[in-house]
Amino acid sequence: MEMKSFEIFPKDPKKTYGLMELVEGKSPIVDKEPEDTVFTWPHLFSIEFLAVLITVAVLLFLSMYVEAPLEQVASTATTPNPMKAPWYFLGLQELLVYFDPWIAGVVLPVIILIGLMLIPFLDVNPKGAGYYTFSERKFAVSVYAFGMGLWLTLLIVGVWFRGLDWNWYWYWEKSYVHKPLLSGLRDIPVIITGVLGVSEFAGKAIADLIMLAYFAGGFIIPVFIFRNFYKRLGLLRYLITMGLFLLMVGVPIKIGLRLVFSIKYIMVTPWFKI
Amino acid sequence: MWNQIGIVGTLVVSISLITFGIIGLTVFLERLYKKNAK
Numbered sequence: 001m002e003m004k005s006f007e008i009f010p011k012d013p014k015k016t017y018g019l020m021e022l023v024e025g026k027s028p029i030v031d032k033e034p035e036d037t038v039f040t041w042p043h044l045f046s047i048e049f050l051a052v053l054i055t056v057a058v059l060l061f062l063s064m065y066v067e068a069p070l071e072q073v074a075s076t077a078t079t080p081n082p083m084k085a086p087w088y089f090l091g092l093q094e095l096l097v098y099f100d101p102w103i104a105g106v107v108l109p110v111i112i113l114i115g116l117m118l119i120p121f122l123d124v125n126p127k128g129a130g131y132y133t134f135s136e137r138k139f140a141v142s143v144y145a146f147g148m149g150l151w152l153t154l155l156i157v158g159v160w161f162r163g164l165d166w167n168w169y170w171y172w173e174k175s176y177v178h179k180p181l182l183s184g185l186r187d188i189p190v191i192i193t194g195v196l197g198v199s200e201f202a203g204k205a206i207a208d209l210i211m212l213a214y215f216a217g218g219f220i221i222p223v224f225i226f227r228n229f230y231k232r233l234g235l236l237r238y239l240i241t242m243g244l245f246l247l248m249v250g251v252p253i254k255i256g257l258r259l260v261f262s263i264k265y266i267m268v269t270p271w272f273k274i
Numbered sequence: 275m276w277n278q279i280g281i282v283g284t285l286v287v288s289i290s291l292i293t294f295g296i297i298g299l300t301v302f303l304e305r306l307y308k309k310n311a312k
Contacts, residue, residue: 131304131307132300132303132304132306132307133300133304133307134297134300134301134304135301135304141296141297141300142293142297144296145292145293145294145295145296145297145300146289146293148292148293148296149288149289149290149291149292149293149296150289152288152292153285153288153289153292156288157284157285157288161284168277168281170280252285252289255285256282259278259281259282259285260278260282
C-alpha cells in the first residue's frame, strides 16, 4: 500500500521542476488583517428573530391583562374637561399655554421638523459614527439631550400635571374641584411703559430691542468665544445652527418668564405676539 | 408662591434629569465600548 504523504511539496520523480526559494513580495492583500466579522445569517438574524418573538410575547400578555385607557363613547352633548390630545401630542398641547395657537401649533412644530431634517447637513463633526461617544461630540449630544429633556418634560406635564381647565394639579389635589383662573399676567411692553414712564410706542420699541438683543447676542457672542466652532461650520451653517439653538433655548426662557415673573408676551406686534 | 416654586422646580428637575440622564448614558456606553475594544 502506498503511504500518503502529508508533505506540502512531496518529492515526485516525474517532476521536472522544483521549488527553489520563497521570496517576500508584494500583493494586494499585504498587511490585511484577518477578518473579525461574522455572517449576518445566522449570527445576527437568529438574535433579531429571538427579539421579535420575545417582544410579541410580552405585548400579547400585556394586552391580555392591561386594559387600554379608552374613554366612553364620544358624545356631541358633552365635551370632556380637560380635553387631552393623545399622549404623544401633549407636549405640543402644553406649548399652547405659553404661546399663541399658531406659533405653538404651526410655527414651532414646523421649525422642529425642519431642524431635525437639517441635522445631517449642519453636522460637520465626522466622529461618532457607529459607536457611542460623548467626549468627541459634546455639543451635538448635549443639545440633543436638552431638546429631548425639554420635549419629554412638556409631555410629562401634559400627561400627569394638567387637570380641569388645563390648570396645574398636583397628585394630591382634588382633580374634580375647579381652580380660579390665572390672572395678573402682563406683557413686557406694558411693564416697561409703567416702570420707565415712557409712551406705549417706546415701551414696545424697547421690548423689540430686548428680543433683537437676545438673537443678536446669541449669534455674535459665540463667534468670539467659540472661534473654532464658528470656523468649522462656516457662516451659513453657523447661522442656521445658532438660529435653531436660540429658538430652542428661547422656549424654556419664555416658559420661565411666565411662571416666575407672570409675563405673558415679550414682544407684541400687530401680526404676532411672542 | 409655593405652588409656583413647585411648578418651576418640577420643570427644572425634569429637564435636568432627562438631559443629564441621556448624557450620562452616552458617557457610560462610551466607556463600555472602549473597555470592550481593548
